[in-house]
Amino acid sequence: KMLFNLRVLLNNAALRNGQHFVVRNFRCGQPLQNKVQLKGRDLLTLKDFTGEEIKYMLWLSADLKHRIKQKGEYLPLLQGKALAMIFEKRSTRTRLSTETVLFFSKVLFIYLFFVCVGFALLGGHPCFLTTQDIHLGVNESLVDTARVLSGMTDAVLARVYKQSDLDILAKEASIPIVNGLSDSYHPIQILADYLTLQEHYGSLKGLTLSWIGDGNNILHSFMMSAAKFGMHLQAATPKGYEPDPVVTKLAEQYAKENGTKLSLTNDPLEAARGSNVLITDTWISMGQEEEKKKRLQDFRDYKITMKTAKVAASDWTFLHCLPRKQDEVDDEVFYSPRSLVFPEAENRKWTIMGKCILKKTSSITMLNEGRSSEIERIHNGE
Numbered sequence: 475k476m477l478f479n480l481r482v483l484l485n486n487a488a489l490r491n492g493q494h495f496v497v498r499n500f501r502c503g504q505p506l507q508n509k510v511q512l513k514g515r516d517l518l519t520l521k522d523f524t525g526e527e528i529k530y531m532l533w534l535s536a537d538l539k540h541r542i543k544q545k546g547e548y549l550p551l552l553q554g555k556a557l558a559m560i561f562e563k564r565s566t567r568t569r570l571s572t573e574t575v576l577f578f579s580k581v582l583f584i585y586l587f588f589v590c591v592g593f594a595l596l597g598g599h600p601c602f603l604t605t606q607d608i609h610l611g612v613n614e615s616l617v618d619t620a621r622v623l624s625g626m627t628d629a630v631l632a633r634v635y636k637q638s639d640l641d642i643l644a645k646e647a648s649i650p651i652v653n654g655l656s657d658s659y660h661p662i663q664i665l666a667d668y669l670t671l672q673e674h675y676g677s678l679k680g681l682t683l684s685w686i687g688d689g690n691n692i693l694h695s696f697m698m699s700a701a702k703f704g705m706h707l708q709a710a711t712p713k714g715y716e717p718d719p720v721v722t723k724l725a726e727q728y729a730k731e732n733g734t735k736l737s738l739t740n741d742p743l744e745a746a747r748g749s750n751v752l753i754t755d756t757w758i759s760m761g762q763e764e765e766k767k768k769r770l771q772d773f774r775d776y777k778i779t780m781k782t783a784k785v786a787a788s789d790w791t792f793l794h795c796l797p798r799k800q801d802e803v804d805d806e807v808f809y810s811p812r813s814l815v816f817p818e819a820e821n822r823k824w825t826i827m828g829k830c831i832l833k834k835t836s837s838i839t840m841l842n843e844g845r846s847s848e849i850e851r852i853h854n855g856e
Contacts, residue, residue, distance in 0.1 A: 550597030
């Protein structure tokens with residue numbers, strides 16, 4: 475505690491001198507001059523948020539992590555609040571109840587576990603709706619579903635096939651809608667990745683991210699946000715698996731506006747060259763099982779190995795959102811000291827918690843027995 479207080483004093487001194495400040499190895503950069511308003515906003519895609527707004531989400535997530543995990547504080551900030559979780563995109567073998575017994579699922583268990591634990595730690599109640607309970611746009615129209623859930627819950631986290639379903643839910647609901655995953659974007663995962671990289675490198679600015687794999691929803695989310703933090707993005711996908719052209723065009727615009735580099739190639743070693751962070755994901759997403767044989771053939775040269783790492787920067791690290799298959803990355807990389815996969819997985823909980831808090835409050839300030847957030851106090855120079 476004494477060491478932490480000393481660090482706070484040093485950080486405040488640096489802040490008064492106009493320098494950057496660091497909180498628990500979490501470099502926040504120059505303090506923001508203007509408050510951002512995030513209360514009640516949907517999280518459908520990171521293209522809807524500025525770099526400053528995303529930083530607020532990360533700051534709050536880091537503060538929650540420290541106060542709950544390190545200091546053991548109990549923060550019932552969501553007492554009496556209910557989160558509806560709709561999982562349309564799920565394994566047919568999955569049967570999971572958050573109120574009673576958890577049945578293991580390779581694809582969704584970890585994800586659901588962190589959502590439920592994170593929300594419950596803040597005093598809220600997660601309500602899991604199975605595909606038998608709700609069929610979006612089938613048993614009931616999306617408009618009706620949005621309005622019913624608005625009267626019964628305080629927010630909705632939906633994992634769906636079509637991004638357009640989320641857009642309709644967000645338009646018709648009077649409560650915040652969070653994209654838990656869609657065919658186009660996966661913003662919650664990217665927030666966890668950024669928090670992990672902040673903790674490891676101290677700053678996101680100037681990092682080079684290398685994506686090697688499918689031009690999927692996670693790559694799209696990186697493309698919509700990396701440049702806003704001053705990060706360069708190098709992506710390699712097989713021919714025919716490139717990211718959406720509309721997303722690419724917008725990402726090129728972001729890179730130009732922020733003075734960063736965006737490189738798209740079909741050569742995995744070219745994408746990995748000089749990179750700080752090597753990233754991949756599943757080659758076969760839900761709904762693509764019939765394409766498995768073809769995809770394994772098309773992606774055979776995109777496996778991340780130590781050969782890939784040798785052309786990366788000397789401080790390279792590795793990320794994977796899980797679950798992982800050995801076709802995608804070998805054990806030497808996945809279980810190496812450079813792998814941040816398991817801290818990345820844990821940080822899903824904290825970033826989901828941070829976003830849930832921002833549904834309730836209009837700024838980063840949290841109240842716990844009359845005390846404002848530690849980050850807020852440092853931000854204010856107190």
